[in-house]
Amino acid sequence: MLERTQVPPFEGTKEQEKQLLAMIAAHKDERGALMPILQKAQDIYGYLPIEVQTMISDETGISLEKVYGIVTFYSQFSLTPKGKYHISVCLGTACYVIGAGDIFEVIEKKLGIKGGECTPDGKFSLDGCRCIGACGLAPVLTINSDVHGRLTLDDIDPMLAQYE
Amino acid sequence: MENIKLKINGIEVSAPKGSTILDAAHLAGVKIPTLCYFKEINEIGACRVCVVEVKGARNLVAACVHPATDGMEVLTATPQLIKSRKKTLELMLSAHDRRCLECVRSGNCEFQSMCQELGVEDSGFYDGDRPIHEIDTTAPHLIRDNNKCILCRRCTSICEQRQHVAVIGPNNRGFDTVIGSPFEMGLGDTSCIHCGQCVSVCPTAALQEKPYIDEVLAAIADPTKYVVVQPAPSVRTALGEEFGYPIGTDVEGKMAAALRRIGFDGVYDTCFGADLTIMEESEEFRKRLIDGVGKMPMFTSCSPGWVSFCEHYYPELIENLSSCKSPQQMFGAVAKTYYATEKKIDPKDIVSVSIMPCTAKKYEAGRDDQSAAGPGIPDVDYSITTRELARMIRKVGLDFRNLPDEKFDDIMGDSTGAGVIFGASGGVAEAALRTLVARLENKELKDVDFHAVRGMDGIKEATIHVAGKDVKIAVTSGMTNAKKILDQVRAGTSDYDFIEVMGCWGGCVAGGGQPHCDAETWNHTDVRGLRAKVLYDIDVKREYRKSHKNPSIIKLYDDYLVGGPGADKAHHILHTSYKKRKVNEFLD
Ligand code: SF4
Ligand code: SF4
Ligand code: SF4
Ligand code: FES
Ligand code: FES
Secondary structure (H helix, E strand, C coil), rough: CCCCCCCCCCCCHHHHHHHHHHHHHHHHCCCCCCCHHHCCCCCHHCCCCCCHHHHHHHHCEEEEHHHHHHHHHHCCCCCCCCCCCCCCCCEEHHHCCCHHHHHHHHHHHHHHHCCCCCCCCEEEEEEECCCCCCCHHHHEEEEEEEEECCCCCHHHHHHHHCCC | EEEEEECCCCCEEECCCCEEHHHHHHCCCCCCCCCCCCCEEEEECCCCCCCEECCCCCCCEEECEEECCCEEEEEEHHHHHHHHHHHHHHHHHHHHCCHHHHCCCCCCCHHHHHHHHHHHCCCCCCCHCCCCCCCCCCCCCCCCHHHHHHCCHHHHHHHHHHHCCCCCEEECCCCHCCCEHHHHCCCHHHCCCCCCHHHCCCCCCCCEEEECCCHHHHHHHHCCCCEEECCCCCCHHHHHHHHCCCCCCCHHHHHHHHHHHHHHCCCHHHHHHHHHHHHHHHHHHHHHHHHHCCCCCCCCCCHHHHHHHHHHHHHHHHHEEECCCCCHHHHHHHHHHHHHHHHHCCCHEEEEEEEECCCHHHHHHHHCCCCCCCCCCCCCCCEHHHHHHHHHHHHHHHHHHHHCCEEEEEEEECHHHHHHHHHEEEEEEEHHHHHHHHHHHHCCCCCCCCHCCCCCCEEEEEEEEEEEEEEEEEEEECHHHHHHHHHHHHHHHCCCCCEECCCCCCCCHCCCCCCCCCCHHHHCCCCCCCCHHHHHHHHHCCCCCHHHCCCCHHHHHHHHHCCCCHHHHHHHHCCCCCCCCCHHHHHH
């Protein structure tokens, strides 16, 4: 098996599936239907795991590889859900030069996931982002709507502990 | 058709309206290098090695997709163009595992020869950034090594457009782009039909068949093993290309001589297995047509790529598939039963090797219900491609061109013209008709040629009046073509009785295991037609042209397969079963 992205188990509901199938049925005969179908599917589930992409492939007759190729081409689509707590580390220039890269890597190690992934228990997800306009607080990250600034590597453990 | 006039390198050229610059240059005898371009399959203008200068245009244009227009002035080989092409190639090279010396494609790699022709310098400027890709060996028939991939996308285009399978494609974007399957699955976890068409069109060694050369040579060297070999009809039509013969040269005799000198204990012919297939398949068809036993229409089952396609994409139609094993498997089954008995050898000590124009045959050899001599004794142990045979011939040091013409050995080396034409699209239907008419009308056909089912069209039709019935026949090859007919059958709107389906367009002569031709050759030569002609020429020269006249086949039924075609014994040894599968089945 080739290296794959870690995802928590799929927890889609019957209700979501009903919504998805109805939406595909409404769009599937349109030209270029795949983009809008993918966007709406992501609205329904929050992300596009293999289970959702397979349903889209089966219903539209578009091969799963085509679907996956498009999902991985556009950065608007996500293969992983957002965790209960979504950590977004600023990798903008001001933050980067003052050590945001190290902070990002240490969080990756501590959580055992890579950027773009979510812990198997669904608790934390991690991403890098561009300048969030808080350069004065560099290096900075957000966890959901909380802003954590002027971070050092030693701050990471206590900070994460607040979200246990 | 309306013509336009343009100037290429100062020389006036006339070309049909609608031509690309590349087409027009070809007409003028001017070669423009191409890499991603593959006529009708991959016309995406992505690689930019075909750039040319057009007077008045601001940028260089890609000749493979840019239309030629009246009055246009084109330059194809200025120092600036050569420099630009070299840059493009050097960039590709910087991300390439360029160990040519140990590479299977060295010598017939389109990327390598282009780098050489243009004088690209391999100074390793960008070595630091080379991504390392894991090699995918999960599929039974091929290996993907993306470290040698130049992202031309010919493979993904042929898989999608010709085969309607599309299990490979470009994933991610920019520097991270790789060709692969969904969710980083190995190809072996997808509904790939193993046809190997992607391997055929790949310009580099990023795709190659899963090789078994060393295993076969080891078996030959093992004194306790008795190794029998069967080359398929199409192998003799193309093997010569590997040794410098023109496309369409018959090398049957030299091939037999080579196999003997490699050291096989018995040198036989898959055409014998094909004759046997006709005996069984025509009887099965008679039962369905006349006795009403079994579903109609009946599909042929000798192409494992097609069988997989049916199982995955049209599972509701698997009962329409003939239960006959393919010629490769029938041969192997007979080798380990009848032949083992005749020669007094324990079937466990027989190693059965096939040489095939096909990669799907590697998968077929490992399918369930393909072990006539008992569990754990597969009908075929190793299936290798025409290309692997050529490599083996070179490895053991044979001077192929100077070999004598020899014959196949007795018992399973005998074949009729009907068995030979199996390798071309339409050949199975034609061979079946020759025997079917004899069986149903109890008289022999004088004119055995059925021209309506010959040729390289994707769909062919014929109606034959036999035993008071109009039997409607369809012949199709390449899964995108077949799909049109299959949709009719599924919808109940088809009135065909017998449908020949082959996985690869044109039949086995253009299978995924045949010698590589570069895109330029494919674009301008009827490779399939030239190879198929070899088979029809052999057919005319064979002593017998109908399978049921093959003396060795008659003897096989008299001595061993008692009860004749379709009886219990034959059924046990020569027939198989199928399984309903899904398109996306990895979630189950
Ligand atoms: S794929 Fe071609 S260029 Fe690359 S190592 Fe093999 S022969 Fe050389
Ligand atoms: S072997 Fe055939 S089906 Fe499989 S990936 Fe290649 S072209 Fe597609
Ligand atoms: S695998 Fe071969 S055919 Fe496919 S994109 Fe790479 S180089 Fe081209
Ligand atoms: S660079 Fe990080 S907030 Fe501006
Ligand atoms: S862009 Fe013309 S051959 Fe690739």
